[in-house]
Amino acid sequence: MHDAVIVGAGPTGLWLAGELRLGGASVVVLETRPRRDENSKALTIHPRTIEILDCRGVAEPFLAEGIRIPNGHFGGLPDRMDFSVLDTPYPFTLALPQARTEELLEQRAAGMGAAVRRSCRVVGLSPRGVELADGEIVAGRFVVGCDGTRSVVREAAGIDFPGTDATTWGWLGDVVLDAPPERGFASVTGPDGGLMVVPLPGGVHRIVGGDPATDRPEWPGELTLDELRATVEAIAGTDFGMRDPKWLSRFGNATRQAAAYRSGHVLLAGDAAHMHFPTGGVGMNVGIQDAHNLGWKLAAVVTGRADDALLDTYHSERHPVGADLLRHTRAQTALITAYSAEGQALRAVVSELIASAPDMSGVLAERLSGLDVAYATGRRVREQDLPDGDTLFARLRTGEHVRTEAGLVRPDGHLAQLPPRGSPLTANTAQSSNSSRLSRRKPRVVRG
Template structure:
């Protein structure tokens, strides 16, 4: 076995979630090694939808271009819930599109290229096999074609998917829910693509989701509720996809030339803790649920954006290790809401006639603006809020700050553009007291202070924004603003002057 290597963070798993986290750390000067078992980026069809909150968050970190808030117009995208149409995903006009279609392989490739530019050490064909905890580090055994070697890291993040080695070796428990349907996804040539209903279709045994292609391979997904369900590890072949699709649609569906086949179900798992000492989990390693509504990738990317700035502050010594406890406190409830809403979708998709009245009622509810807003907030991530440190300001603290246009001197910019540096942001309007800028000056290495004029009037004249775009504090609740600001700066960014961990 080769000599032990040392790094600040070892990220196990080099998919989009692991790579985004590694880039967030690398951009902040943290040394990172990424160990990815796959030799190459997978090309098969996987997630391809970036929901509104992910689009907004990636924009604030500079991965996507920020819209011009002065010429933005509101838009909405039609979507579905449990295969039923009627859901509308919408976002504030200043935030850009409410949905973006980006193939996961394309996203992963772009993040891998950026990782190379940032100097992140991404190692493909490297599989973590063992994990051993120490007082001030975690030692991981990594196996590759070059043999086995050890990596000793200050922190290890398991972003290694549903069958996470990190979760298993760390002994992190989880709550699970058994599956109700068996699903098969295939890229196949349909004999009569024009005869197959496109989009979602409901049958006596389940649902299909088909994207017919008259000149090539069509994507076919079938959700079959018949029992008994197959073992999730059993191989899948063209005949099974054909049989299940024909059974659900009620007529024989001819297909051939499978380019890709896989199976999944609505099995759900949510870990008991996103953090166990120096071991943390993100993405599918932490939460697993059916791909109903395309929420899994988005949930994992949000994990990475929540954890990245916190872990960097702790490693730099600017903030105490306890800041990492907020990662679990904030992301575990967010993950539970996604697990719960996908389980609700699975229940609504049950093909029995006794569920038809429930589906009809739910479809009527989606036509009500308030109900639609609630459901689209669940699916798009825009309903996520974090617990406020000050219970007197729950209208603002912990909520995502809309991309407000601002003027700094003669220049016009926006909140999203001001956050691309990766630091915290203190916005001070002319009505804010001068003592607030004096207070924040001691955190100038972690928080940018900007005196601005807002394009839109707000209930506050000063606001502290976290690097992930969520409000950490405002002066809307009154009280002694400077003392309140100091308390929140310490909580989210560590003590004045930093070097908490020596």
Template sequence: MNGTAHDSSRSVIVVGSGPTGLLLAGDLAAAGVPVTLVEKRPHKISNLSRAFVVHARTLEQLDARGVADDIEAKGRPLDRLRLFGNLSIELTGLPTRFDHLLVIPQYEVEQVLERRAVDAGVTFSHETEVTGLTQDADGVTLRVRRADGSTDLLRAAYVVGTDGMRSSVREAVGLPFPGKSVIRSVVLADVRLAEEPENLLTVSAVGDAFAFIAPFGDGYYRVIGWNRSRDVADSEPLDLDEIKEIARLALGRDYGMHDARWMSRFHSDERQAPAYRVGRVLLAGDAAHVHTPAGGQGMNTGLQDAANLGWKLAAVVTGRAGDALLDTYQTERHAVGKAVLRSSGGIVRLAMAKYPWTLAARAALTGFLGRVRPARNKVIGNVTGLGFRYAAPKGAHRLTGTRVPDVLLGDGVRLYEALRAGEFVLILPRGTAYEDARVKVAHWASERRTALLVRPDGYVAWAGELAENRGVNSTDFPAEFATYSLR
């Protein structure tokens, strides 16, 4: 064994350097927490990712970190998302400055988040594989294997597993990953096309076949396809002719696919860990939940997990909040993960409807959503992430737990610019003073009389309606947030 166990009571180890791990590690380091990001792969940004869509709520979270504009510059906006059959959702009316979805390969998002993490001071440990884990009342010890085969012990106050569907961290704490494979023998390929598709995202399902085409931006396109009638093992050989056949079945043409630089098979699962926290070990992203690709919600849900967990974990590690604050991560994000499982699963099942009764159900639902705006808005809110809200205590203001839009504040600064400090923002009516200067105070640009205590992740921690000449006191705030927000 090389090295000895070292105790670091104020540090965190994040395992897995995908988008979720990079965002979380960057948030922790920016908050002053020593953080090590452990990754078993060599240091490189892979183009083998399956995610190609960044939704509006994720873009808002990235805006709160000052990197949304960089990512927007690398992607291509799309104002409509097709879900199944003839149903597509219009995004231009979304209540956000990001009234679109962004088509961008996952590795481009990872590059931006890695630069941020490096700048924030994250320590990277590549080619380091987790082989065991123990925890006690004071921290967590990881046993790892280095690239040369030597072993080592790493110690931290908390460990977060963001290491994907086959999470070593999740397995080490004994958490099951119940669920099932929904789609087997999905094919993927990176190809050149002789004919450019008419749409930025090309997707359709006909009979037993489904196909999706998205651009990398470098002349290559990612193709994802599935033929229900060809259910084979992931190890079965794959050639370009099979991919072209699926495209012709689903899309009516193969766009002259040629020069494949990579091809593979995989199976799509629906799974969710029963708990996202076991003592001092937490899970986020695909280590906690995996979904079908339908709706492009997988990577987005993981990034939003990180946005929820980062400020809470930083507050606990630095002594600004009690350990119980981490229980709210489990409560809030497990419910969202479950909702995403339902919505993405429902989309893929409707997209692949085959029997007369399932086709009739899809047609009826498409017509209903086309006619009934509240129902359509519910679907849009779930897919884009804008509609999720967290549970509020009984008797709380109706806004508690809801997402706050990127409002313009009285000093001309947008809310999500104000959130870049990683702190709570207290928005007050004009002319209202706050007795304690230790919290960041802003004022409405309008005559609104609602006071909002906005969490670092952009959700309402507390709200109240203020009469003229009434101020706010820290005792108004929920106990679990008061210590942190008034540091």
């Protein structure tokens, strides 16, 4: 029997698999798809997620391959938030296709001993784990649903998914452009709609946006190249010479959140726990951050280093983060779809505030980047030099608690409350050397 069965081999499930292996848990990841999806829903990696990658020693490939963008948009407004003011070693976002992100995260998980099984369609839960379509039972002490907005795990566990249905639709096309915008990027908004153009690897550009014609609850139908071309030309005055579509898709603003992130031995993370309009590219990032919070806790429980009650803090800490995510994506959706004259005036006023009020821009940038998340124990601890010359992020690569002058730092980078005397949770201290290596060392018991 595995300690944990993860359903879904997207970024959330793969990061969780690596975190569980780092903590000493046995894990299998089950994925319906026979191979990785080449069409990348997510492109953006935010500063807090880059910090998380650094805290596990795997940031370099992402930094080497991703396109660095030093600012971000709120609701598609023309004036962008300046990320250079953020208190992080990584004051930028990275543009990298989700397919490559998944490839890198799967390499990490598999390299640490996680089993990833594809062509395995989970149809329900069993008392021993999960049941596959062919009748096989995959046994696990815990089951984690990382299987998207239509989560089989969530439904089988009977966890409610309240929220609202779609009222508007966005569209995207990954296409070849014979006349791309200068520097490859473009952002155009007006009463006829709004769009952004972003370059992708392989000579392809992504055009993503929305328009008044799809501002309705009814499904508009499958997107065609002719429709995309006409819509883009109406908004931007040109179709940028688009041809040879690689992927055409629509997405709605249905917004829902799981009522509970834990139900007994079943837990949820990522899109299985929250769905929303993909404004600002935050979805994948919040999913990875869910997994980062859950991973060390679940590993500590299954290996006997912590009581089962520790898992309840996963819901109490991450559910409010998901609720805030939904609130902000709804606000951005309102701005994005403000096509009327009054809506355009509202967009202009808010955009001017972002440009002229640094404090406002800074607050929005912190929220979008994931750097402002705080739990009852405290906010994330920023990168810092330790007395022995090491750094906090390097020390966290062991997956253990770290003692610093600021206090005890949890494996997920947030301040910890001191555990009760005799607690089996472990920590390493700032006096040891060569601590940035990924090799596991004999744990030291933390006593409050």
